[in-house]
Amino acid sequence: MTRLDTQTKPLFTSERLAFRAxxxxxxxxxxxxHQHPDVAVSxxxxxSDDVRVLEELNEYxxxxxxxxxxxxxxxxxxxxxxxxxxxxxHRVWNPEREERDYExxxxxxxxxxxxxxxxxxxxxxxxxGFEELRLPKIVMAHFDDNTKSEVIAQxxxxxxxxxxxxxxxxxxxxxxxxxxx
Numbered sequence: 345m346t347r348l349d350t351q352t353k354p355l356f357t358s359e360r361l362a363f364r365a366x367x368x369x370x371x372x373x374x375x376x377x378h379q380h381p382d383v384a385v386s387x388x389x390x391x392s393d394d395v396r397v398l399e400e401l402n403e404y405x406x407x408x409x410x411x412x413x414x415x416x417x418x419x420x421x422x423x424x425x426x427x428x429x430x431x432x433x434h435r436v437w438n439p440e441r442e443e444r445d446y447e448x449x450x451x452x453x454x455x456x457x458x459x460x461x462x463x464x465x466x467x468x469x470x471x472x473g474f475e476e477l478r479l480p481k482i483v484m485a486h487f488d489d490n491t492k493s494e495v496i497a498q499x500x501x502x503x504x505x506x507x508x509x510x511x512x513x514x515x516x517x518x519x520x521x522x523x524x525x
Contacts, residue, residue, distance in 0.1 A: 355416065356476075358468035361427065361461060363416040366404045370417055373426040374401050382454045407433065413477060415449060418465055420456075428452035430465045432473050437483055438517055440508045445483045445519075446473060463496050470500060474522040481521050488514040 354362040366374070377383055378392040378400065392400060407414035416431040430450035437447040448469055452462050473479045484502050486493035494516065497504075502518035509515065 356472050358464050360421055361465050362419050362421050365408045366401055366417050371401055377428055377451055377453050383451050427456045427461055430469055437485055438508055446479050448482050448484045463499055466500055474524055479522060480525050481519055484518045485515050488516050
């Protein structure tokens with residue numbers, strides 16, 4: 345499957361979710377997620393106006409075309425409804441360290457909270473990252489008051505490795521090593 349194909353066909357699936365690359369036509373879906381107040385409070389970028397949503401969308405598209413992975417459009421397999429974004433981004437995730445790592449990141453639209461999608465989807469992303477991309481390590485981070493993400497990190501087997509502060513907020517960092525390497 346070519347990278348162009350994944351704008352309409354899933355790159356991979358889980359039991360209930362499908363993961364594909366973002367396209368320009370996904371602006372309204374991403375806007376509904378990034379401008380939702382319950383989502384904005386727990387993301388590192390905070391509330392995104394229309395210009396910022398477009399910048400983020402373009403970043404996901406560009407990174408996917410360059411690396412074959414980024415934040416992905418996540419939908420329910422049975423309905424096709426947009427659930428949120430999830431994937432791996434190659435970035436400096438901890439400002440106290442200068443190295444770039446592949447970071448598991450996700451945001452689920454509140455209409456789909458409490459269905460286990462974040463855990464299920466994160467497992468699928470980890471599997472793809474370790475088995476298909478053969479990444480040696482995947483990291484994850486969340487604000488210290490985001491207990492839902494903390495529970496997900498624990499369920500997925502991430503090991504807490506550091507705490508750091510960004511813009512006055514404490515962030516907890518985790519890593520997971522590839523068991524196949």
